[in-house]
Each structure stands twice: as structure tokens, then as C-alpha cells.
Amino acid sequence: MAKHAEKIAILGVQWGDEGKGKLVDLLSAGFLNVVRFQGGNNAGHTVVVGGKAIALHQIPSGVLHPSCFLVVGSGVVINLEGFRQEMEKLKALGIEVLGRLMLSSGAHIILPYHIALDKWRESFAGRIGTTGRGIGPAYETKAARIGVRLGDLQNQHGLLERIANLHKEIGLIMGGQEALPSPEAVLADLNSLSTPLLPCIGDTHEYLFNSWKKGESILFEGAQAAMLDIDHGTYPFVTSSSCSIGGLFTGTGLPPKALHKVIGVAKAYATRVGEGPFPSELDGPIGESLRQAGHEFGTTTGRPRRCGWFDAVMARHACQLNGADGLCLMKLDVLDGLDRVGIVKEYRHKDSKNVIGSPFSIREWDNIEPVIEYFDGWRQPVKGVDKWGGLPAQAKKYVKAIEEFIETPIAYVSTGPDRETGLLAPRSCLKGLL
Ligand code: GDP
Ligand code: IMO
Ligand code: MG
Numbered sequence: 001m002a003k004h005a006e007k008i009a010i011l012g013v014q015w016g017d018e019g020k021g022k023l024v025d026l027l028s029a030g031f032l033n034v035v036r037f038q039g040g041n042n043a044g045h046t047v048v049v050g051g052k053a054i055a056l057h058q059i060p061s062g063v064l065h066p067s068c069f070l071v072v073g074s075g076v077v078i079n080l081e082g083f084r085q086e087m088e089k090l091k092a093l094g095i096e097v098l099g100r101l102m103l104s105s106g107a108h109i110i111l112p113y114h115i116a117l118d119k120w121r122e123s124f125a126g127r128i129g130t131t132g133r134g135i136g137p138a139y140e141t142k143a144a145r146i147g148v149r150l151g152d153l154q155n156q157h158g159l160l161e162r163i164a165n166l167h168k169e170i171g172l173i174m175g176g177q178e179a180l181p182s183p184e185a186v187l188a189d190l191n192s193l194s195t196p197l198l199p200c201i202g203d204t205h206e207y208l209f210n211s212w213k214k215g216e217s218i219l220f221e222g223a224q225a226a227m228l229d230i231d232h233g234t235y236p237f238v239t240s241s242s243c244s245i246g247g248l249f250t251g252t253g254l255p256p257k258a259l260h261k262v263i264g265v266a267k268a269y270a271t272r273v274g275e276g277p278f279p280s281e282l283d284g285p286i287g288e289s290l291r292q293a294g295h296e297f298g299t300t301t302g303r304p305r306r307c308g309w310f311d312a313v314m315a316r317h318a319c320q321l322n323g324a325d326g327l328c329l330m331k332l333d334v335l336d337g338l339d340r341v342g343i344v345k346e347y348r349h350k351d352s353k354n355v356i357g358s359p360f361s362i363r364e365w366d367n368i369e370p371v372i373e374y375f376d377g378w379r380q381p382v383k384g385v386d387k388w389g390g391l392p393a394q395a396k397k398y399v400k401a402i403e404e405f406i407e408t409p410i411a412y413v414s415t416g417p418d419r420e421t422g423l424l425a426p427r428s429c430l431k432g433l434l
Helices: 020-028 080-092 112-121 135-143 159-173 183-200 204-214 245-252 285-293 312-322 362-366 393-406
Strands: 007-012 033-036 045-049 052-056 069-072 101-104 218-225 261-267 270-272 306-308 326-330 340-349 368-376 410-414 422-424
Touching: 007 020, 007 245, 020 045, 020 218, 020 261, 020 326, 020 410, 033 204, 052 080, 069 204, 080 183, 101 183, 101 204, 112 135, 112 159, 159 183, 204 218, 204 245, 218 245, 261 270, 261 312, 285 306, 312 340, 312 393, 326 393, 340 393, 362 368, 368 393, 393 410
Parallel strands: 007 218, 007 261, 033 069, 033 218, 069 101, 261 326, 326 410
Antiparallel strands: 045 052, 270 306, 340 368, 410 422
16 A cells, blocks of 8 residues: 555553554554554554464554554653564564664663562552553653663663662562562663664654654554543553553654544443443443453453443543544444443433533542443344445444444444454545555
């Protein structure tokens, strides 16, 4: 496909795992650059090509297209061992990453200490249900200005001391340093893991600024999602990065005017992994059937995902937050065979029955009673349907109801995991790009 000049962001609007990976892979065919700007290897983005699933965690999901240049911005936290493993898996599939990769020298490195602290915290009551990848602690030491960045591996002046300070500080928090590897061992590992990557570490802001000025196309791949955003999500049950639109600008250094379009991504129902509020959760047999039909088990940790109806209050809020021009609705086929499908259209206070907007404190979330509108299911499956006209009338009605509730036009409907399986909606803002 001919490359164009568009700059487009793909952002999750639920609690992650919406199918961002599939969409980014699909769109990447027409883009020169694909950029990750936040998160780390807590992300798990599955791309299915010819029936074969490839799980990506830190490498941008445009990697399967050899013509795409891959950028990892400064807002990302990097696990170097994970990066090595991911590159190796891709190499075994005949996909080379080195030579078309740039990593920001400002990206922070996830150290074994961060992982140990994450796991230690999760062993207590009140846990968040993190991925255990050290994400929160890595962003904490970044904010505390005591972290280690990729650029520190190129110029190691004072680096061992920084690592030793982290060893000491995190050891103190955990009440003992015995279980932690020595600073010397950590530095030796970082050096061996980073050797092949050293030539790829550089000023990604400068690279992206020049790409923008040259009129090159850039696809920005969000990880996690708005409801896991550190500021705008269901705090404290969130991740530690800015997963909505603001994170794109801080995590790349590009200004808002560099972006043409923002595309939200949601499943046709809802899932969440880990603890935290989930007003539309289905605990019973319907939730279980969604889990089985949608293979709702984490790409990163294998944990079963909690499942529920599509929550239009939350998705509308997330689309507004991101300024979404369109929404891609994924996994519609998972609802095939259900007698009826529900959409949460408003939240009411469980005692007063007053309508409430998007609550911000955990106490408020506890008082929510979701108001669900039900729609007829469809007998003829949508799985594999590739034209809007091919959708059964009830499925069209369901998609249009979502569009109306969230006040954002549907851009694309996905009807299967494979790259080719899906359709453009009639008013799609992705026309010409997909
Ligand atoms: P991400 O984190 O947003 O990239 O999403 P994940 O990859 O963690 O989870 C989405 C899962 O749904 C993956 O296994 C995809 O292969 C799969 N998937 C994506 N789109 C569709 C679809 O339209 N139908 C079905 N059945 N599966 C899909
Ligand atoms: P992708 O990019 C779904 C969740 C964890 C936990 C919370 C905090 O695949 O959509 P963390 O390890 O980040 O400190 O965990 O966030 N979480 C995700 N859930 N998809 C993800 O990423 C997630 N990344 C983190 O389950 O509830
Ligand atoms: Mg995922």
C-alpha cells in the first residue's frame, strides 16, 4: 500500500486488551513509522496472521511489516531481558528488528529491584492485581529522579552508584536487601543485554520531529487504556502511566498539532484484568461464556479476564477524554449466539437512583447501579463478515446504539482475530487508510 502523510493515534478506551495490536498491525501496512510512547511489558498485544498468533509486549505492533520503522519513546519503561526475548522470537519467524528500530535514550529501564518491589507490594491485602512486571516502581523512581535510563548505558559515568542507591532504597522499603541481586550483577546484565541495542538508542524526539516535518506518516500505538490511566482511570486500580492522549505528547515530545486523528478502540463488550471497579461485570454463566468465546485470558500473565457488558458511560467518557474522532469496535463475533446483548447506558446511585456521571473515588464506584438496555441477539453469525451490508440487522442496531450512546462515530468493526477479518463502518474516518 502507498504510504501517506497521516499521523494517527490508536488508544484503548476500556481497561486494556481491546484489540489494539490487531488494529495497529492492520493499519501499519500504510504507515512509515509506528511508535510506542508509554507503558512497558505489562502490555500484551496479539496479532494474528494466517491463523498464527504473535504476542508483542514492547516492540511496536507494526513490526510484522518490514517497511515500518519502529520507535520507542521516552514515556516507555523498558525491560531489556523481555526485549531480547521478543526480538529472538521474531527472528525465529524471520522478522528482523535491529536496523529499523530507535529507542529513546530517555526511556527508563525496569530493574530487578522494581520487579521485586512490585511483587512484594502485591503480596499484601489491598493489592492492585498488577502484572508483576515492575511497572509501578519503575515509574516511581523515574518521578523521584533516581531511575536509570537507556542513555545511561551509553555513558556510564556514575551509573553503578545510581544502581547501588536503588538497591539500597528499595531494599530498605522491603525490609532487607538479601533477596536482591547486587548492583554489580545488575549492571553486568544490563551491559550484556544492551550490547546489540546500543546503536539503536538515540534522540527519538528529534527523529519524530523530523519525520513530522518531512510529512512522513506516523502511527502511535497506545498501551493499556483510559480506565487504567494514572490520572483518569479507576484509581488506585490503574497502571502508572498516562495511557490516554496526554501520554502521547509527553512520551514522544511531539506537539498536539502534529496529530491528525485519534482513534479509540473498544471491545463490543468489556473486560478487565486485576482488581478494581467494573460496574457491568457479569459474574455468572454469560460472563463465563464471553470468557470462553473471546479467549479472555491475559496475553501477558495468562490470568482469566473478568467479563461484562459494553459500558457506554465509561466509553463515552474515555472518547471525550481522548478527543476520539472514531471508535473501532472489536470482537463483535464473540457476541454471536447470545439471545440478548446489553449496553450500560447510564449509572445511577444505588440508593437515591439519581443519575451520576463518571465517578472518581472508589467509594463512589461502590454506590453505582448500572442501567442496562438490552438488544436482541443475532442468529446469523457476524464472524468473518467483511462488509457493513453483510451484518445481520440486529448486529447493526447494536453497533448503531453504541455509536449513539458514546457520541462518537464507529470507524471499524472487527469480526475475527485475523488481520483481514473486519469491516469499515459507513461513516468511517479510516476510509482510505484501511
Ligand atoms: P490489546 O492489548 O489491546 O492489543 O489486545 P490483546 O491482544 O491483549 O487482546 C485482544 C485479543 O482479541 C487478542 O487475542 C486478539 O487476537 C483478539 N481479537 C482481536 N480482534 C478480534 C475480533 O474481532 N474477534 C475475535 N474473536 N478476537 C479478536
Ligand atoms: P494492554 O496494552 C489489560 C492492568 C493490570 C492491573 C493494572 C496495573 O495489553 O492493553 P501494572 O502491571 O501495569 O502495574 O498493573 O493494570 N494492566 C492491564 N490490563 N491490558 C494491559 O495492557 C494491561 N497493563 C496493565 O492487570 O490491573
Ligand atoms: Mg493486551
